[in-house]
Amino acid sequence: KLCPTEGSWKIDEVFQIDKELAFALPSPQENLPDKYAGWMCIAKNLPELIERDELRARVKEVPELSIDDLTEHKSQRLAHLALGYITMGYVWNKGDEDVRKILPRNIAVPYCKLSAKLGLRPILAYADCVLANWKKKDPNGPMIYENLDILFFFPGDGCDRGFFLVSLLVELAAASAIKKIPDLFNAMIKQDLVKCKDALRVIKSCQLDALEVFKQIHKHVDPTIFYNVLRTYLSGWKGSSLLPEGLLYEGVWDTPKQFSGGSAGQSSVFQCFDALLGIRHSDGSAAGFLQEMRTYMPPAHKAFLESLEKGPSIRKFVLSKGDRCLKDAYNECVGAMVSLRDYHLGIVDTYITKPAREKQKGKQDPEDSSNQSETENKGTGGTNIMTFLQAIRDSTKTFLLV
Numbered sequence: 001k002l003c004p005t006e007g008s009w010k011i012d013e014v015f016q017i018d019k020e021l022a023f024a025l026p027s028p029q030e031n032l033p034d035k036y037a038g039w040m041c042i043a044k045n046l047p048e049l050i051e052r053d054e055l056r057a058r059v060k061e062v063p064e065l066s067i068d069d070l071t072e073h074k075s076q077r078l079a080h081l082a083l084g085y086i087t088m089g090y091v092w093n094k095g096d097e098d099v100r101k102i103l104p105r106n107i108a109v110p111y112c113k114l115s116a117k118l119g120l121r122p123i124l125a126y127a128d129c130v131l132a133n134w135k136k137k138d139p140n141g142p143m144i145y146e147n148l149d150i151l152f153f154f155p156g157d158g159c160d161r162g163f164f165l166v167s168l169l170v171e172l173a174a175a176s177a178i179k180k181i182p183d184l185f186n187a188m189i190k191q192d193l194v195k196c197k198d199a200l201r202v203i204k205s206c207q208l209d210a211l212e213v214f215k216q217i218h219k220h221v222d223p224t225i226f227y228n229v230l231r232t233y234l235s236g237w238k239g240s241s242l243l244p245e246g247l248l249y250e251g252v253w254d255t256p257k258q259f260s261g262g263s264a265g266q267s268s269v270f271q272c273f274d275a276l277l278g279i280r281h282s283d284g285s286a287a288g289f290l291q292e293m294r295t296y297m298p299p300a301h302k303a304f305l306e307s308l309e310k311g312p313s314i315r316k317f318v319l320s321k322g323d324r325c326l327k328d329a330y331n332e333c334v335g336a337m338v339s340l341r342d343y344h345l346g347i348v349d350t351y352i353t354k355p356a357r358e359k360q361k362g363k364q365d366p367e368d369s370s371n372q373s374e375t376e377n378k379g380t381g382g383t384n385i386m387t388f389l390q391a392i393r394d395s396t397k398t399f400l401l402v
């Protein structure tokens with residue numbers, strides 16, 4: 001429903017897409033009603049409570065609270081974020097083998113009710129810790145790294161700040177392209193090739209801005225801490241050897257449920273560019289994974305991606321016109337997606353593959369590759385990452401028009 005009212009396209013507010021911030025939650029709420037102080041106290045002090053081995057006891061003590069006082073969308077997102085941190089902390093705690101396979105009902109019941117209300121899953125996701133987990137230090141200041149902070153922390157002395165804020169800033173850079181989509185559709189409807197090229201050029205420059213922002217990750221995230229500390233807390237319980245059946249949400253379901261760890265496959269912005277440019281990932285597992293990750297997005301954003309896929313096809317339009325200039329403008333957008341994914345592959349090498357090899361060296365007989373597949377090649381989404389990401393990068397390339 002990119003509704004064509006009065007013959008001009010606009011992004012319907014039903015998709016909850018902000019003009020400036022696109023899929024990021026504008027000015028997330030930072031405080032919950034006092035009734036939820038028990039949740040906030042734990043979520044706001046996760047590193048200390050884990051350090052002092054008090055977290056799990058504190059979670060068990062907190063009263064089972066009803067979610068009825070969470071009436072606004074922003075307070076529901078804040079509560080879902082806080083409960084997500086609490087759940088990851090409770091299950092993984094110090095990040096060793098001593099995990100918990102049952103989430104006590106006093107957390108599980110409100111968490112699952114709230115997840116159902118929001119159309120999200122009862123596990124920490126991209127929509128929580130990237131899109132809703134930020135604030136400006138100076139409310140009147142700019143949306144730049146130095147003026148931003150996150151609301152909740154895992155152990156790993158601020159490594160999550162860098163990881164989540166850089167992801168957010170990539171989202172914001174890409175946001176300027178999203179608001180250009182209606183102009184692109186209008187130009188197509190009017191068969192105005194000049195306006196089409198202009199819109200595609202703006203989209204490409206935003207994608208390249210996003211690539212520049214990507215590069216800040218090296219300044220703000222340490223690879224060894226990321227790999228050995230933060231990654232554990234973002235892991236899920238689907239295909240996990242430590243929770244082979246998943247997590248039992250006590251008082252909600254009587255069997256354990258499996259949910260994937262957070263992934264940026266849950267980022268609507270990347271999937272939005274794919275949908276807009278007609279990029280479809282044919283490689284079975286990658287396509288399946290990205291489709292599945294849509295079920296972890298806010299429903300309104302998932303609906304937007306589906307409406308883009310059903311809307312007019314820019315790719316078909318470009319092919320039908322056979323105009324060299326238009327083809328080049330389209331190809332530069334596809335090329336920008338390839339560059340983003342290329343750069344991201346380098347990041348994964350720095351932050352996962354290399355630290356995994358370091359860790360393997362440190363262990364007993366390095367030839368022992370028994371648990372290699374278990375740890376090294378698992379992404380936060382539990383995927384075998386390098387092949388997965390290369391397949392996505394490669395399939396993106398096949399959409400360049402000759």
Ligand code: HEM
Nearest residue numbers: 166167170263264265267270348351379380381382385392
């Ligand atoms: C330390 C930095 C990063 C690491 C180690 C990393 C790692 C990964 C891994 C392992 C995957 C595979 C799927 C999964 O397990 O989630 C992935 C997917 C993805 N990541 Fe990251 N990532 C990082 C930063 C970023 C940033 C800053 C962005 C920008 C928003 C981003 C965007 C994506 C996207 C969109 C996917 C889905 C695959 C695709 O569409 O190409 N990643 N990443």
Ligand SMILES: Brc1ccc(-c2csc3nccn23)cc1
Nearest residue numbers: 124125126167234262263264380
């Ligand atoms: Br929860 C959670 C939230 C966000 C992310 C994330 C941000 S950028 C990126 N690439 C892969 C994952 N990922 C990972 C886990």
